[in-house]
């Protein structure tokens with residue numbers, strides 16, 4: 001076991017935030033080791049788990065630019081200039097996000113994005129260790145315990161500071177909670193989601209308008225679809241967990257087809273494998289995670305979903321995680337006292353994350369219930385003028 005170097009950091013999780021933070025710090029001369037429980041997606045394909053694609057906004061792009069990652073990422077992005085609202089009767093209407101194409105968001109494939117960021121992290125000098133799942137932390141002796149996900153082997157790693165970029169179910173957070181009360185609170189949403197796919201048409205082209213985020217708002221529930229650069233769309237159905245319709249009442253593929261025939265009729269011809277997708281893809285839970293504290297002195301700090309997971313309705317979880325990465329790298333660079341750097345990072349980012357979490361919850365009501373409400377849209381238009 002080698003002693004950690006002075007400017008060394010041990011990152012847990014090589015997902016979106018972990019890979020970006022590793023790039024930012026390694027470029028500034030830090031010795032960065034990243035431990036990821038999954039295998040290398042560049043060798044064995046990307047093992048998903050969360051949404052297949054994501055909306056990337058200017059906040060996230062700004063952070064990517066700090067790591068010179070924006071250009072590589074944007075090669076795979078599809079522009080979305082507004083919401084394309086599908087009414088029950090099958091009419092469609094584009095509601096632009098801004099006045100012109102300078103105010104747009106982008107759809108990006110999670111796997112492609114993660115691979116691009118891992119390549120950049122490695123090029124910058126970060127060391128990536130795959131199949132390493134963090135299990136426990138001995139904070140007193142500064143030893144992290146990992147298990148090899150392939151052969152079950154145990155590995156001990158000495159650390160100066162641990163950075164938890166290991167997502168909503170963070171193992172580092174669990175280890176920190178065993179050490180001290182961080183004021184953790186998780187509020188589950190009473191709605192969940194399931195993903196389906198719109199494949200390309202017979203000519204290999206997009207079946208519907210590619211440069212839009214499609215929404216089928218239906219009051220208490222909705223479908224959305226985001227484009228992928230291989231000319232598919234990922235459709236996400238959001239339904240309540242109980243009542244009618246819900247993931248409790250719509251369980252079989254036949255019930256799913258009946259729901260689509262009734263409520264999303266214009267989407268049915270676009271999703272030829274509806275039954276198979278329904279059967280294959282799990283129902284995903286949605287929650288907001290609140291923590292009073294994100295760090296333990298200079299020994300551990302959390303960021304991204306590990307610190308502040310949120311519901312996806314503002315499309316800002318990753319964007320916010322990317323902003324965390326820039327802020328943490330800047331504080332570490334500016335303040336040699338790590339405990340002070342972690343505290344300053346937390347002070348800066350906590351109010352921002354809390355505001356975005358609240359907006360994400362509010363936006364669910366807007367997306368599923370208001371985007372086809374004429375009075376609401378008129379008011380929004382007047383607000384913009």
Ligand code: FAD
Pocket residue numbers: 012013014015016017018035036037038050051053054055056132133134135165166167168169170171172193236284303304305306312314315316317318319320321
């Ligand atoms: P993650 O991306 O979850 O990465 C965590 C990494 O840590 C993973 O690689 C994981 O394998 C690894 N890991 C976990 N446990 C361990 C362990 N014990 N040891 C080692 N490694 C471990 N955000 C947006 O900005 N725009 C969107 O449009 C958007 N849409 C979304 C749609 C849905 C349905 C959902 C669920 C989320 C969406 N989000 C969106 C949010 C976004 O997915 C997250 O905010 C983002 O993935 C957070 O990045 P992260 O790096 O913190 O965590």
